[in-house]
Amino acid sequence: MIIFVSLLVLIMLVAAIAALIFRDLLSAVIASCLVSLLASILFLFLQAPDVAMAEASIGAALITAVFVIAIRRTDRYEE
Amino acid sequence: MSFLQDYVYYIGAFGLVLIGLFIILSRRNLIKVIIGLSILDTGINLFLISVGYISKGTAPIFSKPGLVAEDMVDPVPQALVLTSIVIGVAVLALALALAMRLHKLHGTLDLRKIGELKW
Amino acid sequence: MVSPVLLIVIPLGLAFCVPLIGMVSKRFARFVPVVACLFNLVVSVQLLPAVLSKPIVVDLGGFGAPFSINLFVGPVGILFSLLIALAGFVVSLYALAYIDKGPTTRYHTLYLLLLVGATGVVLTGDVFNLFVFFEILCISSYVLVAYRGDKDGVESAVKYLIQGALGSALLLTGIGLLYGLFGTLNMAHIAVQAGSADPIPLFVAMALIVVGLGVEAAIFPLNAWLPDAHSSAPSSISAILSGIAIEVGLYAVVRMVFTVFGASSMLSFLMFLGVLTLLVGELCAFAQSNIKRMLAYSSIGQIGLIIFAIAIATSGSITGGFFQLVSHTLSKALLFLAAGYMIYRSGSMDISSLEGMGKRMPLTAFAFAVGAFSLVGLPPFAGFPSKLLIIRGALADGGALLALLVGLVLLGTVIEGAYFFRVIQTVFFKKGDGETARCEAPAIALVSMFVLVALIIVIGVYPSLIIGVLNSAASELLVRADYIGRVLG
């Protein structure tokens, strides 16, 4: 169990670093969406189903949509 | 192994906080900065939830008989995080709207190129 | 007796009504903030005598002190809520005429919510609740800074938002640490346990919280957003940001340091920071040629002075600090309001473009002069007794270091006097080459300005009117045990 959790945390941190590195903002947003999604799984492991639901529906889904809309209206690539 | 047991959530949470802070402080693209804010928020939320966790606890919901109050994890941080997630959404949406306006007015999101925005 | 919770809830309810009223008639929607502020003013005045004799603790939800959120309405809280209601009332009167373009219904809703957030921060007795109201205050001010939607406004709003969001993230981390350490969020309950806690984690939590709140309070290294935001917002909003928002941030810092943490070791550090903030603010203000930026930097300086006075932590100096806070709110609001119409008429924010305004809009220029004199500290205006009290309070304590710091403060005041007199000279004694026709500000704006002028003069001549409230506010901050006892019973 703890190995699995550690693996999830590791993937989450890698995704966050990917969000830092990617020049393509769309990819960076998808990476940060992955961070939120994994965080919501961790919330579930931490016995917080309410928060997991909120994070998955608001933090991962809606915010990503808003980000994508904003990127479509502006520039896709970081200079 | 017990090190991981004790600290893995804290490591995850503060890893996210530090990466988020680093993105905010080092990147010049506004949307990237906002991505950093969202990662920072997620990290803080994870930290708050881990503070309230009790080993081998159950979720604080009396959904089936046989659950006892002593085994439940602390509900307060969960309530706080619900609030903080919603606040995060509000700030991020507003920031993105401002970014769109800024792009329309200046034609760029690069904070270096935008006149008075010196840090 | 009315319940103090109405101070927050009624304006909040009215703010939710504004969009509905706006659908029927935009003209009616303008008056809602005026009504709400008037209501708050009346209720605060009504509560004042009761609060002075005994602070009121309101339990929300009725579950007892550490378990449900409570409001603590002591002398400090009622002083701030009076000030917020007063400044809010005057500025909303002014905005009736001043805000005529753009999405006005949204402006009035957000303006009212900003005041609700400020009132909530000063009345609440719960750390996380303070954070929530603080966010209401901050988010609505981000929007209002960008209200005009021009380049400057959006830029400074972005800057303000990012720094503010960073600040709130640190604040939330600090609150999380506090909850981890003490298992409670009630201020009094934390204060009881803070004495026996491990000092290092406690210090980390305090540092995070003070830094987070310090962004909004514009303490020196954290105030990069302020000059831009205050100068590019609409003038009515600048008046509220300078007059209310920073003061509320300052209140939060002071409440945390004094009541929650009881950190006397932090105070000398804050004292230095205060003097530093003062000098930086005044020197930058001296160098400005844009009038609104000058006023914004001058706010930084004044905040520094207030921090200095409160951090000395004697009864006399805290009274002086609160007095300075009152006089700064009134004078700075007046200055921004007067400058607002002068800028509107001359079409430029440059100080040199204000030449001849003394002839063109004599009443507005007179109001501006009153505000400036009061801020500099000339008798018979409100700024005079406050500066006198601060200096007396600081020197009464003795100590060469304190005397040196007072010298620096006086130097700051001299600089302040220099740049304000430069503006006054430009406004009154230089002949403008442009038009000379009279073009006074609208009547409603003049009324709001002259309410402030009257208050400044009355308080300046009879400081004893408010000194009683300020004294009990000072003792509320100094006597922690009293606060704790009232809440936890």
Added chain:
Amino acid sequence: MRSIAIIILLAIVAVGIGVALMAIPFGVAKTQVGDHYTESGIGDTGASNIVTSVVVGYRAFDTLGEITILFVAAMGLGAVLAGGRKLGQRRDVEPASLILRTGCRFLFPLLLLFGAYIFIHGHLTPGGGFQGGAVIASAFLLVYLSCPGRRVSKVWSQTTESLGALTFVVLGLVGLTVGGHYYLSSFMPHGVVNELFSAGIIPVIYVAIGLKVGSDLTGIIDGMMEETI
């Protein structure tokens, strides 16, 4: 140079927080307030989901502030974007594919129903007003993606928003006069735990919050979509 300074700053933050965390061991019970909530939450509020009883019962005032923040954000987003919008300049977007449109027609009512289920059962199962509201908003997001011409009526969404929030405020005021004379005190009967009609005012508030959050988030998406370039 700059990045070195940033890294030093981050190191200070990391060390500070790391030291503080030593005092907060993971997985240990330590709070009196939290224990009180889990032990007497059902008795005090009648909700079997203790998180709900904290969010809408013990700390309901926070929640009031929270929906205010969402309201501010939706309002503010409109105000920020209103400045640059030219009416009637909406870009013609290609219609979405048949599969998306048909799927959306099936999914939309289901999602609305699911959202409503989540916030109506907030006091019994995980979830509540915020999660349900987010689901409802995502239903509308789906409509925006599949049928580009469709818009939610501004008047309706704004009315729902204001009325939802006003319900919350007014319920609190009723508690001030009727119940234990506390703002937001639970003045309605608690009923039988674990039944739908139980927990006093909590379900009512959660329905109001659900509708309000749903329309707020929809308003945010609507504002972002409508901004045309």
